[in-house]
Amino acid sequence: MTFTPVLTTERLTLRPWQVEDAPAALDVYGHTEVTRWLSPEMDQVPDQAAMRLLLQQWTAESVRLPAPAGRWAIQRDSDGLVIGGAVLLPLPPGEEDLEIGWQLRPDAWGNGYAAETTHALASWAFSQDAHEVFAVVRPGNTRAAATVRNNGMHWVGETTKYFGIELQVFRLRMADLDSAAPASLQPPARD
Template identity: 55%
Template sequence: MTPSLELHTERLTIRDWTVDDAEAALRIYGAEEVARWLTPDMRTVRDTAAMRSVLHAWVEAQPNFIPPAGRWAVVHRDSGDLIGGLSLRLLPPFEEDFELNWQLRPDAWGNGYATEAGAAIAGRAFQEGVEELFAVARPRNTRAVATARRLGMEWVGETEKYYNTRLQVFRIRPSDAPVRTR
């Protein structure tokens, strides 16, 4: 059972989602610039009611994840604005490999927030004994590829194994890069 989480970085708070996050979450998952890169199991969310349903499902599922897996909201500490989301989950189809993924509101891009939040969750996962994390990105998703590299992840190849879609695969191990949490 995954306990409630709140991590703090220099600029961000990473916390559990709530259904009340629906409007702010829609600015992330409803944005075409974000939705076009989501995995096939996550469709574009069109309105607040649909986002509320997605969040309800995430909140209900959270206690059932085996640590360190989960889904979390990313909040800017100074403004209190919800600017993104990230998750750590087992990749299909065999659920052997942990995937780290991140999504940010387009107006939050370019500030290093995805790297900062991803490093915090990776650090937590490594503290809990995870031996490696993967990130997958569509080949033309240059922002995701750049974030994976900034996290210290190395490219390991392309595959259609995950999500039945051609994806670039990146991996990080605890010894690959310094990852800090506060």
């Protein structure tokens, strides 16, 4: 049995999902602006009961996943609000590539939270002997493509390998991580 560790950044805490997070999770996964970009595309979650069921499934799944894989709630430290979710999951069909991903409620977009989340997840993965992580982005999702590039991820190409749909693939290796840290995560410059 594995566990999902708590990860922290300057402004965020990434922690395991709890069923009690259903109202906040619905503020993320209840929006088609979020779910339409997921791979594979996820239907908009219709209500809190469905969200609670999905959180129960994710929690059970996370226990069975080998480290560093898992699912996290993204909690903003300034107000304790859950503003999104994050994943490190094996990609099908062979489950040999590790996908890094995040989903934020629309009113949290544009604040650098995705970059902080990506950096924290990648750091965790590399500390657990992962050699690389991948982001798969639907064509047209310019916001996600910009975020992964801002984290030092390199475009690999396009493929239908993972979910049978056309996806852009980006890769991050450990050597690329530190220089790509979001400004809020970089150490102060020395004189």
